[in-house]
Amino acid sequence: MERxxxxxxxxxxxxxxxxxxxxxxxxxxxxGMEVIYTGLQQTPQMIVEAALQExxxxxxxxxxxxxxxxxLPKVMQLLREQGMTDVLVVAGGIISDEDAEILKREHGIxxxxxxxxSTQAIxxxxxxxxxxxxx
Amino acid sequence: xxxxxxxxxxxxxxxxxxxxAISLVEQGGPAARAVVAAAYPYAQAHxxxxxxxxxxxxxxxxxxxxxxxxxxxxxxxxxxxxxxxPFSGGAVLGDRIRMQALGGDPGVFIRSMASRGRMxxxxxxxxxxxxxxxxxxxxxxxxxxxxxGQDEVDIAQTADTTIVVExxxxxxxxxxxxxxxxEIADIFVVNKADRPGVDQTVRQLRTMLQLGGAPADxxxxxxxxxxxxxxxxxxxxxDAVEQHRQYLANDGAQASRMRALAERELAxxxxxxxxxxxxxxxxxxxxxxxxxxxxxxxxxxxxxLDG
Numbered sequence: 001m002e003r004x005x006x007x008x009x010x011x012x013x014x015x016x017x018x019x020x021x022x023x024x025x026x027x028x029x030x031x032g033m034e035v036i037y038t039g040l041q042q043t044p045q046m047i048v049e050a051a052l053q054e055x056x057x058x059x060x061x062x063x064x065x066x067x068x069x070x071x072l073p074k075v076m077q078l079l080r081e082q083g084m085t086d087v088l089v090v091a092g093g094i095i096s097d098e099d100a101e102i103l104k105r106e107h108g109i110x111x112x113x114x115x116x117x118s119t120q121a122i123x124x125x126x127x128x129x130x131x132x133x134x135x
Numbered sequence: 136x137x138x139x140x141x142x143x144x145x146x147x148x149x150x151x152x153x154x155x156a157i158s159l160v161e162q163g164g165p166a167a168r169a170v171v172a173a174a175y176p177y178a179q180a181h182x183x184x185x186x187x188x189x190x191x192x193x194x195x196x197x198x199x200x201x202x203x204x205x206x207x208x209x210x211x212x213x214x215x216x217x218x219x220x221p222f223s224g225g226a227v228l229g230d231r232i233r234m235q236a237l238g239g240d241p242g243v244f245i246r247s248m249a250s251r252g253r254m255x256x257x258x259x260x261x262x263x264x265x266x267x268x269x270x271x272x273x274x275x276x277x278x279x280x281x282x283x284g285q286d287e288v289d290i291a292q293t294a295d296t297t298i299v300v301e302x303x304x305x306x307x308x309x310x311x312x313x314x315x316x317x318e319i320a321d322i323f324v325v326n327k328a329d330r331p332g333v334d335q336t337v338r339q340l341r342t343m344l345q346l347g348g349a350p351a352d353x354x355x356x357x358x359x360x361x362x363x364x365x366x367x368x369x370x371x372x373x374d375a376v377e378q379h380r381q382y383l384a385n386d387g388a389q390a391s392r393m394r395a396l397a398e399r400e401l402a403x404x405x406x407x408x409x410x411x412x413x414x415x416x417x418x419x420x421x422x423x424x425x426x427x428x429x430x431x432x433x434x435x436x437x438x439x440l441d442g
């Protein structure tokens with residue numbers, strides 16, 4: 001039977017702007033994915049616990065506050081502690097190229113989508129990189 | 136990992152095993168059935184259904200009720216169903232937004248489910264997911280339906296206690312004597328009771344109940360009020376659920392309800408197995424013939440079943 005791609009879209013930290021996250025949630029829905037949207041002001045612990053309970057394949061983190069170098073590595077560390085290394089994690093928001101490089105190289109974020117990224121590029125990236133045969 | 140091992144691990148409180156097992160039953164197929172079979176004997180929870188129109192405050196009420204049970208020391212599992220798109224098959228599941236207050240509590244497990252094309256307010260796998268959460272040791276499992284209209288009444292055959300949530304100002308008193316959702320309530324909750332018109336809504340519901348005379352099964356549904364955002368009224372609702380549970384246990388009503396639930400589960404299982412067995416090349420040919428009106432669906436079904 002067909003396996004649906006399940007995606008958690010979360011906003012870590014304190015910024016209150018979730019229009020981008022909602023645009024992404026809607027686009028992924030229209031691409032046939034099941035999107036769990038958790039709302040604003042999530043701690044890394046809340047995000048990882050929700051991802052665990054919902055058994056998602058992908059986590060999309062939207063962050064505009066500038067705190068990405070603190071919060072995103074924390075999410076990745078908690079995922080490792082839970083043994084959830086097979087979950088694809090992508091990030092979006094205001095993240096400099098230098099930071100994006102570090103997040104990808106040192107922390108295991110799969111891709112960073114900055115302003116101007118097309119929703120189709122995000123959908124395509126998820127489809128080609130998600131692991132649906134998780135153990 | 137074998138299905139039995141998965142169930143052993145979820146019964147030991149491994150939340151990830153529970154989450155994985157629910158994904159498995161959502162997918163369906165032989166492995167899903169094996170997991171449900173292994174969990175079934177241990178699934179002893181009281182199932183509380185929450186239904187009502189979109190925007191009535193179901194998710195918020197679920198959160199407040201769960202908090203009330205947690206204050207009483209009772210672990211709570213939650214399955215929240217939202218609709219799938221009929222076009223893309225995708226879904227945005229937003230019930231967790233209202234449930235943030237429950238985050239970080241190991242005595243709570245929340246799972247969002249897309250309806251995946253099933254009408255009636257629940258997903259095909261909702262009852263199986265509830266079985267798994269119950270087997271994981273949650274004595275109360277709350278099931279939140281999709282925002283329901285008048286006819287999405289599947290919840291009544293899946294829950295032990297069904298709560299119908301209404302809000303003030305949703306139409307005149309004739310709405311309340313129509314058939315459908317209002318007939319399935321074991322408990323009515325008029326939410327947003329801090330808004331004008333709440334007395335009138337309560338009165339209309341009580342009048343509707345009185346028009347029907349004494350209820351056939353001996354339980355007359357209470358009409359309660361709540362403000363889910365503040366938790367006001369939630370202790371009374373939890374009390375009413377506990378009373379209804381007592382009533383079911385003492386009155387023998389439980390036996391007839393369990394029989395109705397069992398019959399529904401059997402019918403669903405038969406349907407799933409038959410469809411799985413019959414789908415194939417001949418199925419596809421018959422679908423084409425029906426689509427081009429060269430054959431009617433009853434004749435095609437007879438051919439598939441009787442050969």
